[in-house]
Amino acid sequence: MRDLDGGWPSSDGVAVFNRVYLEVTEEVARRVGTGGFQDPVAAGTLGVLFARRYFAAVDAAAAGRPVPACWRPLFQLRRHPGVRPLQFALAGINAHIGHDLALSVVAACQALACEPAALEGDYDRIGEILGGMEERVREELMPGPDVLDVADPLTHLAGSWSLEAARDGAWGAARVLWGLRGLPEVAEEFAERLDAGVGLVGRCLLTPLGRGE
Template sequence: MAETQQPAARDDAPRSSVDCVLERMRSYRSQWPATDGVAVFNRVYLTVTEEIGRRVDSGEFPDRRAAVTLDVLFAQRYLAAVDAATSGLPAPACWRPLFQYRRHPGVRPLQFALAGINAHIGHDLALAVVDTCHALDCEPSDLESEFDRVGDILVLLEERIREDLMPGPDLLEIADPLTHLLGSWSLERAREASWSAARLLWGVRELAGLADEFTERLDMSVGLVGRCLLTPWP
């Protein structure tokens, strides 16, 4: 049965929680080779988390406690998937394609990055909103500002990621299907769907069976998109 709730963060949501998350992601960066598909996503996510931390510290988030709690519980979903895969346990379905294809020579770095972002935004973000509501005893609407600000940072970084990891012009001309595939996925649409899923999950939280079924279906559907994004190319 799908897991819908992580352990709650401490009420004060200390910056040290973000630092612990960053420390783990930096340790992965040193452990995994640069060509590893999960390492590609980890580098991207580390950049995102560092940027969110800087903006929290500079006061860009009106509710610092909510922003840090959401950021940490969001990251813990990814770290839990890594722990499961490392221990030989099944990771959530949304993450399995990335772990299965992480060393495939026919998958481009940008595909790895987008597949990880798809899993984390499409599935984990919705559950992290619910986790945060439980931790802070609030409603999703109370987190909308923080959710939107995090999403805006992700959209800006996605543009840079595509510029940095997109194959060169010659390869793009040869691999038009690859260009079409990568252009068919949108972080903005994934973010909107994640917010809707979070609101729905919160609305049916007292109906455990229905909430678990929806979470499982969400996990599987996001995983299917991830598998398509990781289509190998000669």
């Protein structure tokens, strides 16, 4: 993530998300190292599988290959001058949490030979870290009170998306996918529809609002 950050302009929408994700990853790694998780191996496995999905999207975009629907709006609009930094950050978080996290939980359970319930405690701990980071992102990337008022479209757009709701949805989707593992065709269709739905939310989050003052 550090290498990626150095290769993109700071205003690039994917770079905005990458900086946020780097902070989250560093905090998760710090807590794994200090015993902040119930099962450090399981938490580490989930974190690695989770990150790989983001890197796969980056690699696909760089190679000109299609990226998952959940990531497509961010990569397509990453240089749009009318999209604000907070929108880029939230769109990336939406894609990674709403879609990638659910599939990563299932992959981690398969790798660790465990049920999703075995990961729930550490899943919630990661959620607490994400919640704290989201607050910081909103504070850092929202315009100051001198230029922001209740009528500002960014205020309404940012308030329309909830990390907690996205995390809850991802956990529910992971449990459904786990339950469908004996029905691969149904599971694949469910995952594709999840991907498309999360991408639709991302497209809305990236509605151009014009340049900030």
